[in-house]
Amino acid sequence: MIEIAEAVFSERGYAAASMDEIAERVGVSKPMLYEYFNSKEGLLLACIRQSRAALRSVTEQAVAGAESAEQAMYKGLHAFFVFIREHRQAWSLLRHEMVLIGTSAADEIEATRQQQTDLIAALMSGYFETSAPLQVEAAAEFVVGACERLAIWCERHEDVSPEVVTGYAMDILWDGLRARAMS
Template sequence: MTTAKRKRMPRAERMRQMIEIAEEVFADRGYSAASMDDIAERVGVSKPMLYEYFNSKEGLLLACIQQSRAALREVTERATVGATSAEDALRRGLLAFFVFIRERRQAWSLLRHEMALIGTGAADEIEQTRRQQTDLIAALMSDHLDQADDLRAEASAEFVVGACERLAIWCERHEDVSPETATGYAMDILWSGLSARAR
């Protein structure tokens, strides 16, 4: 009687699993304290297999950040589809962001712990995440606001991203603040400055 061979996990699925576990470990322990041995053990693979997929611990961290950035972009873009006004678009986008950081705490933890990652490629990846969100907001503004001044539009988008990042960190200290409440706080401040340029 022959024993059926255990089905091998497809490469893409295995990679997603590795990234998910690594995200947990990096978020819990911090990048410096996290070990490839521990990540490999939790995934149920050998350490050499981790290196085969990602080349290094930093490579694995970069993959985690890139996946988080892609997920954040997707939820933000999806949320603003069908917005009927500049105010509606901004509110939808902000709510998507605050829901993301509540539901994807580990991903958000990686994106915000920049100081611990200075000197690694991860710091550049985190800045690319900010640029991504700034570009998305600037594009959103161009669709709904009177943007005769490109520099002003870009500056406004940078302001929104920076303000929301700080508010998100504040929300971590205030578990009772819901994504909807955080969105309301942000809109109270941000929309008052942007509404004058609404079409």
């Protein structure tokens, strides 16, 4: 149900998506969708939460066992860009948040950003000098924002692979972070 709903939300946009179409594609009745999710917004929230959990999982798995800050950064960035490429519909939901401002979905999207920021900050605290926790937090926010914009840029440049965009991100981000990495 979530996969199909994600596809309809991605194709039509949240406002234009209908529970009738989602129910028809899923092969259930519209009341059944409401039984599971309570509302169209509830279904959207379920889609966003599933995507957030999947993104966290792939990112955590990617950086597990990294032997250096640089390797952890590369693996985490690469996992993000692969996720965006392989989950275009989920990414579409996350990036079209402007139409959702003032809704619970906007809060869920921000929670996704915060999740990634917290994950990056925790990772950085293991590899970087942490005498300035606000600076670590700011750096993590910067990484999330930069990568979000690069992912949007990748939509316009489909020929750019996750490996190439990860290299671009590392060229810019790692230069600024390298001096803070502990040996």
